Amino acid sequence: MSGRISAQAKTVLEVLASKRCHLTAEEILASLENIGTATVYRALDHLTEMGLIRRLSVGKRSAVYEYIRDQHMHLVCSRCGTVVDVQADMTGMIREAAKCCGHRVDFAEVNAHGLCKACCEAEAAQ
Amino acid sequence: MSGRISAQAKTVLEVLASKRCHLTAEEILASLENIGTATVYRALDHLTEMGLIRRLSVGKRSAVYEYIRDQHMHLVCSRCGTVVDVQADMTGMIREAAKCCGHRVDFAEVNAHGLCKACCEAEAAQ
DNA sequence: TGACAAATGAGAATGATTATCATACAATAT
């Protein structure tokens, strides 16, 4: 299990790497053939542990996964639920803030909740 | 429903306000008597919508709720799973970063993943 | 007080995720 990436895990990774967006386990499952539910979840866990992908728990819906290509924050629209990436790396700052408590920060997840551009405009138009 | 807080919702809020920590719906349910499961979930939703409490989706376990008394970030230990609060308000910075995309940021959730102090020391001792 | 809307709670239902386990595959040793 550990360092190796099985053929199935590789296809899961390729879907995430090529689609350049946030996908649920179910969406990945639907886009592939001849792969079992459990295998997809196992691959996602494995790839997450290896630091190749990231799991986002946003709101109440099922978790979404993204391929890690850079450090960015997420804008979660509380109206339509979409998640948009914004380039911004706050890890250094966050790491500094955590230092006082003796924590080691490996990765910082920043989810900004509010309204996306479209919903902002829709609300203003009312 | 909207502005009013029912007696049951009030007791849920009081648990969160007094315990000063992160609680799951189940924990809140267990600490109260004569209150149904659905009612606890409904109260948590209602209080979240009113902006009195906050739902945190950390990792794979069930969501946790916290009473909002200030803006802070969360340190999630990837070894023992505990969530610790650290005083740090990054909302201004995050709002600024989101401005370029036309987003409105109401609240920023910052989850720093790494090792808590205890687990850091445990790892160093090995 | 009466009428109507909203909230409650018991339990069923849902939906996402995980566990089980027999089979298939891969790597290594013989």
Next chain:
DNA sequence: ATATTGTATGATAATCATTCTCATTTGTCA
């Protein structure tokens, strides 16, 4: 190349948190 041993797979059952349903209760306000 073949046996051996361990690991991955996938079909399905199971689990767990959360939501839905609906009959009953409670609250509101005319």
